[in-house]
Every structure is written in C-alpha cells, then in structure tokens.
Amino acid sequence: MREFKVIDMHCDTITAIARANTSFVDNDLHISLRKLQKGNYMMQCFAIFIYLKGLSNPFEKCNEYMDLFDQFMKENEKEIAQVTTAKEIVENDANGKISALLTIEEGGVLEGKLENLQHFYDRGVRMMTLTWNFENEIAFPNYVYEDVPRCDTERGLKPFGFEVINKMWDLGMIVDVSHLNDAGIYDVLNNARKPIVASHSNSRAIWNVPRNMSDDMIRKLKANGGIMGMNYCDHFVSGNTDRNQIPDIVEHVKHIADIAGVETIGLGGDFDGISTPIGMSDCTKTHDLYAALNEAGFSQNDIDMMFYKNFLRVLEANEVK
Numbered sequence: 638m639r640e641f642k643v644i645d646m647h648c649d650t651i652t653a654i655a656r657a658n659t660s661f662v663d664n665d666l667h668i669s670l671r672k673l674q675k676g677n678y679m680m681q682c683f684a685i686f687i688y689l690k691g692l693s694n695p696f697e698k699c700n701e702y703m704d705l706f707d708q709f710m711k712e713n714e715k716e717i718a719q720v721t722t723a724k725e726i727v728e729n730d731a732n733g734k735i736s737a738l739l740t741i742e743e744g745g746v747l748e749g750k751l752e753n754l755q756h757f758y759d760r761g762v763r764m765m766t767l768t769w770n771f772e773n774e775i776a777f778p779n780y781v782y783e784d785v786p787r788c789d790t791e792r793g794l795k796p797f798g799f800e801v802i803n804k805m806w807d808l809g810m811i812v813d814v815s816h817l818n819d820a821g822i823y824d825v826l827n828n829a830r831k832p833i834v835a836s837h838s839n840s841r842a843i844w845n846v847p848r849n850m851s852d853d854m855i856r857k858l859k860a861n862g863g864i865m866g867m868n869y870c871d872h873f874v875s876g877n878t879d880r881n882q883i884p885d886i887v888e889h890v891k892h893i894a895d896i897a898g899v900e901t902i903g904l905g906g907d908f909d910g911i912s913t914p915i916g917m918s919d920c921t922k923t924h925d926l927y928a929a930l931n932e933a934g935f936s937q938n939d940i941d942m943m944f945y946k947n948f949l950r951v952l953e954a955n956e957v958k
C-alpha cells in the first residue's frame with residue numbers, strides 16, 4: 638500500500654517532449670512515465686500548451702500535439718491510459734495503471750468557434766484555461782506577455798467568453814481560471830454553474846504576484862466548491878530561486894487551508910513549463926512534499942484530499958451523465 642497518491646492538474650510535458658524530441662517513457666524532463674511511477678501518480682493532467690503569438694493555426698497545432706499525446710497513450714497502454722471520468726481514474730489505479738487527462742492551456746485554440754469546443758471534448762479534453770498570457774477571443778490574461786509586460790485586471794470576459802464557459806459546463810469540461818485576469822476570474826466565479834479550478838496558481842497573501850489568487854478569490858473558490866493547484870514555479874512560490882521551495886509551498890498550503898480549508902487545495906506543479914525549482918526538481922519529489930506536509934501537521938486525510946480526492950470530486954461534479 639502506497640502511503641500517498643497524487644493527482645496533478647497541470648504540466649506542459651507534451652509540448653516540452655515535442656520541442657526536445659525526446660521520449661515519453663524516459664527523459665531528462667520533469668515528467669516521464671517512469672518518473673510518474675516513482676512519484677506515486679494516480680493521474681496527471683497533460684495540457685496542450687499553445688503559444689499564440691505569431692501562430693496562424695492554433696486549432697490545427699493543438700490537434701497535432703494531441704496526436705502525439707494519443708501516440709504516447711497507445712505505445713504505453715499497459716502502464717498509462719487516457720481517462721475522461723473520475724470513475725476511470727479510480728479503476729485504472731486499482732489495476733496499477735496511471736491515468737492521463739487531456740487538457741488545454743490557451744482558449745485561443747478555439748479560434749473563436751464554439752464547435753471547436755465540441756471537437757476537443759470529443760477528443761477527451763475535460764479542462765481548459767481560458768487564456769495563457771495573451772489576449773484571445775475569450776478574455777484577457779492577468780500578466781500580459783506583450784512587448785511591455787503589465788497587469789490588466791479590469792476587463793472581464795468577452796461575450797464569446799461567456800458562451801465558452803456555458804458550453805463547457807453543458808458539455809462537462811472544467812473551467813480553469815489560471816492565467817485569467819482578476820475581472821475574468823470574478824466573471825467566472827459569479828456565473829459558475831459547476832466547481833471550477835485554478836489549476837496552477839498559489840496565494841497572493843504569501844507571494845504577491847498577479848498569477849496567484851487573492852484571499853477574496855480563494856474564499857469565493859471555496860464557496861464554489863472548486864480547487865486551486867499548488868504551483869512549484871519559484872516565481873509563484875516565493876521569488877527565491879536559490880533555495881528549496883518545499884517549505885515555501887507548505888506556507889501557501891497552510892494559508893489557503895486556514896482561510897478556505899484543505900478541501901480547496903490541489904496540486905498543479907506546472908512541470909516542464911517552468912525552470913527547475915530547487916526541492917521540487919521533478920515529479921518524483923512528491924515524496925518530499927508529502928513528508929513536509931506531514932511534518933507541518935496535516936493529517937493523512939488532509940493530504941489525501943489535497944493530493945487526489947478533491948480533484949476527483951471536482952471532475953465528477955463537472956461530468957455530464
């Protein structure tokens with residue numbers, strides 16, 4: 638019996654593998670199939686990350702990366718399998734298989750067409766960030782990654798953005814507000830028909846950067862029944878790139894647990910989308926995070942909720958049966 642199991646809501650491994658032209662099973666990245674096994678992963682969300690700037694065909698590009706994901710699943714079907722429901726994750730786990738959930742990081746891949754959302758749902762996508770760091774047809778990002786980086790907190794979802802979130806809830810896809818600006822996050826929270834996630838965002842009270850969530854947002858997320866995934870990127874944890882980030886990650890967890898309970902916390906490491914943090918240097922280091930949370934006084938049940946049970950709850954609540 639493993640002492641813990643892990644569900645992680647966000648990584649950029651598929652696009653990182655494509656760029657590095659390396660293996661899914663064994664590689665030097667933060668995540669490989671072998672490393673997921675060592676890290677006690679029950680499920681990993683694999684985001685297809687699309688860099689919009691200068692790209693004329695985001696929809697097509699996203700599908701190409703998804704073909705690669707499909708190929709990795711096929712080649713390793715005895716050890717890992719794509720899932721679309723919480724029940725399948727539990728069944729795979731019982732059969733010694735890791736689960737993989739396909740997600741999207743950049744709503745611009747829809748190219749402004751609702752029917753493309755249906756297409757991605759049909760490919761198994763069950764979660765999508767509305768934006769990355771660029772404005773798109775849906776909304777505005779919090780950290781604007783243009784020539785002069787700046788924060789845009791005022792402009793909420795565009796009309797197409799409201800259509801998208803409603804269609805996502807009709808279909809059974811989790812709305813992910815990581816990267817979205819403040820006004821957009823409130824638009825989603827105030828209109829949510831299902832639990833949402835901030836798949837890879839920490840607490841602004843602990844480390845004040847726009848990509849993290851304010852206490853007010855976190856309390857509203859709790860009321861919504863949603864969760865936020867702890868991001869291991871040093872820029873979002875403490876800004877200190879020269880020390881072990883694990884004690885700082887624990888500080889984020891303690892604060893969020895204080896104001897919104899452990900039921901509002903999940904994991905979203907952002908592996909292979911970030912520079913390598915000290916401490917959580919790859920996905921096998923979940924053992925160290927588990928030990929640190931134990932040491933900080935979190936019970937086994939608290940950790941089980943944060944590490945996997947909360948996400949299963951949110952996924953199931955979003956499913957359309």
Ligand SMILES: [Zn+2]
Pocket residue numbers: 742815816837907910
């Ligand atoms: Zn991201």
